[in-house]
Amino acid sequence: SQTIHQWPATLVQPVGSPLSLECTVEGTSNPNLYWYRQAAGRGLQLLFYSVGIGQISSEVPQNLSASRPQDRQFILSSKKLLLSDSGFYLCAWSRGYTYNEQFFGPGTRLTVL
Amino acid sequence: AQTVTQSQPEMSVQEAETVTLSCTYDTSENNYYLFWYKQPPSRQMILVIRQEAYKQQNATENRFSVNFQKAAKSFSLKISDSQLGDTAMYFCAFMKRNTGTASKLTFGTGTRLQVTL
Numbered sequence: 577s578q579t580i581h582q583w584p585a586t587l588v589q590p591v592g593s594p595l596s597l598e599c600t601v602e603g604t605s606n607p608n609l610y611w612y613r614q615a616a617g618r619g620l621q622l623l624f625y626s627v628g629i630g631q632i633s634s635e636v637p638q639n640l641s642a643s644r645p646q647d648r649q650f651i652l653s654s655k656k657l658l659l660s661d662s663g664f665y666l667c668a669w670s671r672g673y674t675y676n677e678q679f680f681g682p683g684t685r686l687t688v689l
Numbered sequence: 690a691q692t693v694t695q696s697q698p699e700m701s702v703q704e705a706e707t708v709t710l711s712c713t714y715d716t717s718e719n720n721y722y723l724f725w726y727k728q729p730p731s732r733q734m735i736l737v738i739r740q741e742a743y744k745q746q747n748a749t750e751n752r753f754s755v756n757f758q759k760a761a762k763s764f765s766l767k768i769s770d771s772q773l774g775d776t777a778m779y780f781c782a783f784m785k786r787n788t789g790t791a792s793k794l795t796f797g798t799g800t801r802l803q804v805t806l
């Protein structure tokens with residue numbers, strides 16, 4: 577069976593500090609990977625997605641970047657955090673078939689102070 | 690671009706009763722999927738039910754069913770025999786049907802459902 581992990585679960589960072597959130601998937605190969613952000617009281621917004629190693633597509637301009645150094649690893653980064661980066665970050669994966677149901681990780685709650 | 694609208698920010702239902710959550714969407718696509726996700730207090734996103742747009746029959750999963758009206762672009766979720774464990778945030782989501790590349794989910798803003806005794 578497939579599992580998806582995210583860490584850390586919770587993070588409190590000062591404004592201007594760097595960020596690295598990690599997502600890994602087990603039990604499958606060549607997944608499509610996604611990063612979503614959920615701001616307080618709002619729905620999920622797709623930030624990045626990746627269909628393969630080194631292939632990153634950005635959905636919205638922002639202070640964040642994503643990388644995929646390995647097949648089942650997806651990293652969300654920032655060089656300098658802003659207050660507006662606070663939120664709940666969810667990673668998801670899907671198979672590369674026509675029907676791409678997405679499976680979500682447990683999420684990371686980021687608070688920027 | 691697609692948009693998904695959930696006009697009910699909060700709803701409440703008594704245990705064992707039935708509740709319907711509303712969702713409308715806007716798209717120019719003809720082939721797509723619609724989903725309802727549940728996000729309990731743990732914040733884990735859980736797929737509740739999905740509907741393929743080319744299927745006229747409404748999807749059903751145990752106590753959960755949908756009313757899919759393609760022409761009206763409406764996709765409501767009915768929860769029968771509500772249970773305390775159904776208390777959660779419910780998100781409606783849209784996905785364009787693709788040919789093998791990554792598909793993107795467009796979410797509504799959610800409806801917070803409280804099931805009471």
